[in-house]
Amino acid sequence: xxxSFAITVVLWxxxxxxxxxxxxxxxxTTKAAIIKPRPDELxxxxxxxxxxxxxAVRLAKQEKRPIFLWATTDEPLERC
Amino acid sequence: MGxxxxxxxxxxxxxxxxxxxxxxxxMRDKSIDTPSTRFFRKVSDQTTQGQGVWIVTPEGKVLAAYxxxxxxxxRTRGFLETIDAGLNAxxxxxxxxxxxxxxxxxxxxxxxxxxxxxxxxSIRGTNGGGKPGHPVVVEEHSAWLWKGEFRQAGYAIxxxxxxxxKEWTSFAPAQTEVGAEWTIPVAVASQFARVVAGRTDxxxxxxxxxxxxxxxxxxxxxxxxGVARIRLIGGFDAVHAVESNKNKPVFGQAVAEGIALYDxxxxxxxxxxxxxxxxxxxxxxxxxxxHPVSAAVEWRVEAEKR
Numbered sequence: 001x002x003x004s005f006a007i008t009v010v011l012w013x014x015x016x017x018x019x020x021x022x023x024x025x026x027x028x029t030t031k032a033a034i035i036k037p038r039p040d041e042l043x044x045x046x047x048x049x050x051x052x053x054x055x056a057v058r059l060a061k062q063e064k065r066p067i068f069l070w071a072t073t074d075e076p077l078e079r080c
Numbered sequence: 081m082g083x084x085x086x087x088x089x090x091x092x093x094x095x096x097x098x099x100x101x102x103x104x105x106x107m108r109d110k111s112i113d114t115p116s117t118r119f120f121r122k123v124s125d126q127t128t129q130g131q132g133v134w135i136v137t138p139e140g141k142v143l144a145a146y147x148x149x150x151x152x153x154x155r156t157r158g159f160l161e162t163i164d165a166g167l168n169a170x171x172x173x174x175x176x177x178x179x180x181x182x183x184x185x186x187x188x189x190x191x192x193x194x195x196x197x198x199x200x201x202s203i204r205g206t207n208g209g210g211k212p213g214h215p216v217v218v219e220e221h222s223a224w225l226w227k228g229e230f231r232q233a234g235y236a237i238x239x240x241x242x243x244x245x246k247e248w249t250s251f252a253p254a255q256t257e258v259g260a261e262w263t264i265p266v267a268v269a270s271q272f273a274r275v276v277a278g279r280t281d282x283x284x285x286x287x288x289x290x291x292x293x294x295x296x297x298x299x300x301x302x303x304x305x306g307v308a309r310i311r312l313i314g315g316f317d318a319v320h321a322v323e324s325n326k327n328k329p330v331f332g333q334a335v336a337e338g339i340a341l342y343d344x345x346x347x348x349x350x351x352x353x354x355x356x357x358x359x360x361x362x363x364x365x366x367x368x369x370x371h372p373v374s375a376a377v378e379w380r381v382e383a384e385k386r
Contacts, residue, residue, distance in 0.1 A: 022301075022311060023355075025339045031209075031355050032376035036202040037236035044084035047094050048178045049101045053116035056100040060138035066170045068097035068163070069123060069134040070084070074282050076101040077183050 049077060082152065083159040092163050095175040097135075101183075104131050133159065135166025143169035187240050190383025195245025199352065199379045203277045205234030206374040209357070222369045233372070237280045241271050241377070251352065253300055256308060256344050261299045269294040273318040275375035276332030278360030284330045286318040293317035296336065306345045312338035312354060322363055331367065334358025334375070351380045 023031075049070075050056045060067045070076055083089050093099050106112065107120035122140045124130075132147025144166035148158035167173060186192055188200025209230030225233075247268045253260055270288035277285055288294075296314035303309070314336035319329050338354030354377040359370035 022313075023337055025309075025353065028337065028339060028353050028355050031230060031374070032202075032353060032378065034230060034232060035204045035206065035236070035355070035374045035376040037238060040085065041236050042085075042238075043087070043090060044082070045182075046090050047084065047099050049099050049183045051101055051183055053100055053102060053107075053119050054114070056098045057115075057119055057138055057140075060098040063098065063174075063176065064138075065173050065176070066097055066143060066166055067134075067136045067138065068093050068099040068166075069120075069136055070099065070101045070132075071104045071107065071120070071124075071134070072131050073104050074280075075103050 083156040201239040203237035207233040264296040269296040290318040290320040308342040310340040328363035331361040
């Protein structure tokens with residue numbers, strides 16, 4: 001694995017100079033669409049999340065409803 | 081796609097509860113003492129689970145809690161049972177109408193008041209597409225992973241990276257004629273190391289300081305209608321020691337290709353798109369195969385109005 005860094009440097013140099021034709025914005029956008037989350041992978045965003053606990057407690061008291069507390073060791077609405 | 085993408089879970093949570101999402105590390109940080117952290121600790125101290133779901137009253141009494149297995153079907157069933165148990169224990173709730181909110185309005189769009197911008201990152205295991213310019217020598221036994229059309233081969237990881245106003249200016253050209261070239265400072269480019277991810281958890285996530293190579297060059301390749309089209313090309317190599325075992329590193333490598341648009345009259349960035357293709361090697365002894373991974377990094381000047 002130690003050799004990988006050197007390989008990366010060499011091949012990155014090749015990557016920079018070798019490509020006669022660079023991808024267009026349209027081609028990059030098409031690739032990005034394959035990588036990005038599909039709509040069914042983003043359904044959790046439909047939940048009206050709050051991130052301020054104190055504000056959520058205030059709202060729950062005002063509306064007389066329970067709190068759904070979702071907690072993870074990462075940022076639950078970001079890297080997930 | 082977890083239980084929170086299940087439509088019945090979404091409906092029940094959205095209409096009956098006040099939903100909160102928090103990071104347990106921040107909530108348990110003893111140096112932070114606020115009404116929010118005190119409330120969270122009061123809740124979590126009532127159960128043994130370290131993360132997951134708690135159904136609680138506004139006063140902080142736990143009515144139900146769940147941290148289920150990785151099996152999606154079983155976990156979704158556990159979520160629904162927990163929701164129903166919590167609702168039954170709470171008593172009558174008037175269903176509410178809710179409007180769609182965007183808790184991350186600056187993710188991938190707009191400039192905040194202090195000038196910082198947040199680029200949206202999407203990461204996914206991919207197959208196919210060939211490997212011209214690929215940064216790693218791939219073993220013969222896994223070469224098939226790059227054959228065929230470029231396609232999805234895993235779940236999407238939802239992430240972002242935030243640059244300060246000063247860091248963001250490094251993407252703008254100092255010279256505005258076609259052919260002008262510059263290099264993004266290593267301290268800024270290194271922050272893209274996180275895109276070469278094989279898994280969603282932060283323990284295996286590459287940090288900026290893990291980057292052994294973070295090279296990102298820019299070149300104005302055209303100017304049309306007062307807008308400069310900037311070509312970005314990059315190469316990244318990173319090694320990260322996982323938190324649970326410092327002797328077990330993960331390895332990531334990637335090349336990047338992108339285009340940014342810069343308004344020469346307004347002197348402001350209009351959009352940026354970077355596509356990364358690389359490989360991720362898991363901790364030993366699972367490091368024998370380089371897994372293809374791709375990422376899309378996006379930003380546009382207009383903030384979303386929701």
